[in-house]
Amino acid sequence: MTPSEPAQEAAGAAVAVDATRIPVTSVPAVAEGASCHGGAAEMSRAAAAAGKSDVLDLYAKDYPAGPHDQPQSMCPAFGSLRVGLRMRRTATVLSGSACCVYGLTFTSHFYGARRTVGYVPFDSETLVTGKLFEDIREAVFKLADPENNDAVVIINLCVPTASGVPLELLPKEINGVRIIGIDVPGFGVPTHAEAKDVLAGAMLRYARNEAERGPVAEPSQGRSARPSVALVGEMFPVDAVGIGRLLEPLGLAAGPVVPTREWRELYAALDCAAAAMIHPFYAASCREFQAAGRPCVGSAPVGYEGTAAWLESIADTLNVPREKLDAARNVILPAIRGVFANSPINARITLSGYEGSELLVARVLVESGADLRYVGTACGRTRWSDIDREWLESRGVIVRYRASLEDDLAAMREFKPDLAIGTTPVVQKAKELAIPSLYFTNLISARPLMGAAGAGSLAQVINAALKNRERFVEMREFFEGVGAADTAGVWEHAPLAAPRAAGGAV
Numbered sequence: 455m456t457p458s459e460p461a462q463e464a465a466g467a468a469v470a471v472d473a474t475r476i477p478v479t480s481v482p483a484v485a486e487g488a489s490c491h492g493g494a495a496e497m498s499r500a501a502a503a504a505g506k507s508d509v510l511d512l513y514a515k516d517y518p519a520g521p522h523d524q525p526q527s528m529c530p531a532f533g534s535l536r537v538g539l540r541m542r543r544t545a546t547v548l549s550g551s552a553c554c555v556y557g558l559t560f561t562s563h564f565y566g567a568r569r570t571v572g573y574v575p576f577d578s579e580t581l582v583t584g585k586l587f588e589d590i591r592e593a594v595f596k597l598a599d600p601e602n603n604d605a606v607v608i609i610n611l612c613v614p615t616a617s618g619v620p621l622e623l624l625p626k627e628i629n630g631v632r633i634i635g636i637d638v639p640g641f642g643v644p645t646h647a648e649a650k651d652v653l654a655g656a657m658l659r660y661a662r663n664e665a666e667r668g669p670v671a672e673p674s675q676g677r678s679a680r681p682s683v684a685l686v687g688e689m690f691p692v693d694a695v696g697i698g699r700l701l702e703p704l705g706l707a708a709g710p711v712v713p714t715r716e717w718r719e720l721y722a723a724l725d726c727a728a729a730a731m732i733h734p735f736y737a738a739s740c741r742e743f744q745a746a747g748r749p750c751v752g753s754a755p756v757g758y759e760g761t762a763a764w765l766e767s768i769a770d771t772l773n774v775p776r777e778k779l780d781a782a783r784n785v786i787l788p789a790i791r792g793v794f795a796n797s798p799i800n801a802r803i804t805l806s807g808y809e810g811s812e813l814l815v816a817r818v819l820v821e822s823g824a825d826l827r828y829v830g831t832a833c834g835r836t837r838w839s840d841i842d843r844e845w846l847e848s849r850g851v852i853v854r855y856r857a858s859l860e861d862d863l864a865a866m867r868e869f870k871p872d873l874a875i876g877t878t879p880v881v882q883k884a885k886e887l888a889i890p891s892l893y894f895t896n897l898i899s900a901r902p903l904m905g906a907a908g909a910g911s912l913a914q915v916i917n918a919a920l921k922n923r924e925r926f927v928e929m930r931e932f933f934e935g936v937g938a939a940d941t942a943g944v945w946e947h948a949p950l951a952a953p954r955a956a957g958g959a960v
């Protein structure tokens with residue numbers, strides 16, 4: 455393989471756009487003040503009227519809603535922003551309301567982005583006259599410096615999407631730098647997890663088109679001599695290495711993790727023999743692998759049974775001889791069983807999160823011996839988690855997709871767990887009830903999950919947390935009567951009911 459030429463063709467229709475001329479595109483105004491706190495239906499209607507219905511229809515298909523349209527979660531665009539910020543030599547720019555950008559920037563740096571978040575501000579006038587699009591275009595040209603960047607990503611947030619700001623009219627490539635514009639509105643993409651797929655899928659599509667046109671750059675560490683399995687879903691780094699070890703006896707290698715950390719890894723990912731949908735919500739990414747003729751495989755090598763089943767589906771998909779599969783399983787599986795035997799979990803647990811790996815964690819907990827009653831995930835149901843859902847349901851675990859905070863809290867009240875694993879508000883409520891609890895994102899997601907390493911590491915953190923019960927009870931007793939709900943914090947008195955509600959004078 456040789457490095458690609460600056461792909462003239464890549465610009466496609468955009469090459470026809472004169473780089474010195476800025477097209478002025480009038481866009482319809484969207485209701486000001488509409489945000490994630492209300493007005494979603496109105497914004498969806500506005501976006502459709504402004505020509506974004508194809509994008510919204512695709513999102514509705516890729517990330518199906520229901521039973522709740524949108525679980526309570528952070529701004530979805532954070533997922534795309536995070537994927538962009540983690541890519542080397544990639545500039546990521548937001549186009550949206552200042553308050554949204556403030557929150558997204560804050561969250562990015564809270565999670566250690568260490569990259570600049572680009573921002574093209576707007577006001578009512580620049581939005582309505584189309585000047586916002588000109589400003590975005592100007593920013594893109596400034597950032598398209600091949601010395602510094604391989605790609606520039608522009609993310610339309612809610613208001614620019616609802617106003618139809620036409621990122622598709624941006625040049626597809628400037629000076630050899632790829633330009634990728636995506637709409638990531640909170641009223642179209644349900645969770646930040648699925649927003650990661652929006653950008654990962656867009657980049658895979660771009661890279662696939664490049665690879666279809668001619669030679670592309672090979673991975674910086676060279677190509678594996680063995681057929682590879684691309685790993686779809688952000689995971690703890692040790693897990694990617696661990697999966698590589700599981701694949702080795704099958705004569706396979708672990709390919710890049712998608713979302714990737716640099717552009718050329720996208721080609722290597724597409725060059726795989728199969729894609730493992732470790733996180734099951736990457737619908738757009740899967741579509742690109744399938745378009746490149748690569749089969750996708752669901753679930754992941756978690757626990758004893760999960761690892762056995764996953765190795766078998768990989769072997770079936772890639773025609774690995776049965777003897778090779780049996781030999782691999784004979785080496786790998788007893789080790790996992792040994793870890794479970796040495797580090798059991800003896801507790802009733804409820805589990806919820808918004809990362810998309812909740813069902814995998816649930817499987818490890820059940821195999822560790824935990825009495826798991828409920829698993830809620832903010833992500834939608836896809837075929838890639840069917841195996842895990844069926845496995846869990848056959849063991850009496852309630853699985854709830856697009857779970858709301860109310861679902862998670864109701865499960866905690868109903869099952870009275872010894873430990874609640876969940877999102878921040880779930881953990882907060884558990885503390886009030888003196889139930890030991892763990893944050894899914896910070897404490898569970900940030901640990902190995904696959905193979906033997908996963909079995910051992912979860913038991914360690916969970917058994918340590920279970921020992922906190924006495925401390926929680928003591929703390930609750932200590933703080934009893936200090937103030938709760940409306941009288942929490944600095945508020946000493948419960949607020950008066952609204953005069954109208956109380957029947958008083960207005």
Ligand code: SF4
Nearest residue numbers: 490529554611612640
């Ligand atoms: S961009 Fe995010 S924070 Fe802003 S209105 Fe949309 S969902 Fe809310």
